[in-house]
Amino acid sequence: MNSPEIQLLIQHLSKLPGLGPRSGRRVALHLLKRREKIFRPLIQVMLDAEQKVKTCHICHALDASDPCTLCVDPKRDPHQICVVEDVADLWALERANTYRGGYHVLGGVLSAIDGIGPQQLNIQSLLDRIAESQITEVILALNATVDGQTTIHYLIEQLRPFNLSVTTLAHGVPIGGELDYLDEGTLFTAFQARRST
Ligand SMILES: [Zn+2]
Incomplete structure (x- = not known):
């Protein structure tokens, strides 16, 4: 049985468009196995995007x-x-x-x-x-x-x-x-x- 941390990661990934539980598990494993090269840089760009990207008040892009x-x-x-x-x-x-x-x-x-x-x-x-x-x-x-x-x-x-x-x-x-x-x-x-x- 997976730890709660891994299960939560899979659960959240599975909710992404185009992914389900099966691909959620695959992506989670991929990330956890490639921490330095993929997982950490991904976390950083996600944080950046989350903090910096906004909706334009004129055109809503x-x-x-x-x-x-x-x-x-x-x-x-x-x-x-x-x-x-x-x-x-x-x-x-x-x-x-x-x-x-x-x-x-x-x-x-x-x-x-x-x-x-x-x-x-x-x-x-x-x-x-x-x-x-x-x-x-x-x-x-x-x-x-x-x-x-x-x-x-x-x-x-x-x-x-x-x-x-x-x-x-x-x-x-x-x-x-x-x-x-x-x-x-x-x-x-x-x-x-x-x-x-
Ligand atoms: Zn605009």
């Missing part, structure tokens, strides 16, 4: 500074805002290297089943940003899931009073597909071929 580097980058187009569900989608779009405007992370999508309404998402802060700035295009880069599409329709209604171009990603994005899982080429094409709503 994660960065070591608030406002984040994307929000203060003078080379990015201040007239465009790309709305994504999650920070992972923002990272995917940045990897695809096709877009040079600003972002807004919703923090999820509307979902009747999960009880997620507009109040639970960063929608009001999006509308406030648009009202206060010179945004001319809003790109709704949401996942092609049912909830993603519901959210797109809701946002289109909310954005109607503002006089701006609202676009969505082209259908190179597979139905039910999540942006984070697309290869950069597919994402690049879907972004380039975005359509007006």
Whole structure:
């Protein structure tokens, strides 16, 4: 029987995305066997990240500074805002290297089943940003899931009073597909071929 320390380590690792009890045990063993090379440096970078990374109060992305580097980058187009569900989608779009405007992370999508309404998402802060700035295009880069599409329709209604171009990603994005899982080429094409709503 493992000591409580080892059991707790396995328990916590098992809760990580993509891991279960079996891979939790494997990772725990891997760490404990490679203390100097892997375990200690990992603890240090985890502590650093936990203490330094924060949520940007403007776009809700994660960065070591608030406002984040994307929000203060003078080379990015201040007239465009790309709305994504999650920070992972923002990272995917940045990897695809096709877009040079600003972002807004919703923090999820509307979902009747999960009880997620507009109040639970960063929608009001999006509308406030648009009202206060010179945004001319809003790109709704949401996942092609049912909830993603519901959210797109809701946002289109909310954005109607503002006089701006609202676009969505082209259908190179597979139905039910999540942006984070697309290869950069597919994402690049879907972004380039975005359509007006
Ligand atoms: Zn930001």
